[in-house]
Amino acid sequence: MEERIDYKKKGKISKRDVLKKLEKHQAGIAKRAEHDPVQAAERQLSTDFVVAMHKLTGSKILDNKNRLKKAIKKRDNRKAKSEKDWNDRKKGIHESMKKRQVKRRKNIAKRHIEKMTKKKKKGRRD
Numbered sequence: 001m002e003e004r005i006d007y008k009k010k011g012k013i014s015k016r017d018v019l020k021k022l023e024k025h026q027a028g029i030a031k032r033a034e035h036d037p038v039q040a041a042e043r044q045l046s047t048d049f050v051v052a053m054h055k056l057t058g059s060k061i062l063d064n065k066n067r068l069k070k071a072i073k074k075r076d077n078r079k080a081k082s083e084k085d086w087n088d089r090k091k092g093i094h095e096s097m098k099k100r101q102v103k104r105r106k107n108i109a110k111r112h113i114e115k116m117t118k119k120k121k122k123g124r125r126d
Contacts, residue, residue, distance in 0.1 A: 015075070019068045 033040035051061050
C-alpha cells in the first residue's frame, strides 16, 4: 500500500496554543527532573539547541511565558475595545434612525393637517 502524504500547509498556531504547549513542555521537564535529573538536563539542552538553531535561521521563537501572556492579554483587550466600539456605533445608528423616523412621521402628519385645513377653507368659499 502507498503511504498517503498530506501536502496541506498547517495554519498559524495561536499564541494561546503556543503558551499551552510551552507550559506543558516545561512541566514535562520539571517532572522528568524529579525522576532523572541527568536526562532532564539533556532534554533541556537539546531543546535549547533547537531554539538556538531556529533563531539563527531568523524564525521567531515564542518561548517567553510572560511575553506570550502579555500579547494574549493585549489582543483580548483590543478585541474587547473593538467590540465595544462596534456596539456603540450600532446603538448610535439605531438611535439616529429612530429620530429620523419620528421626524418623518411628524412632517407627514403636519402636511396632512395643512392639506385638510386647505380643503376646509376651499369648501367654505363655495
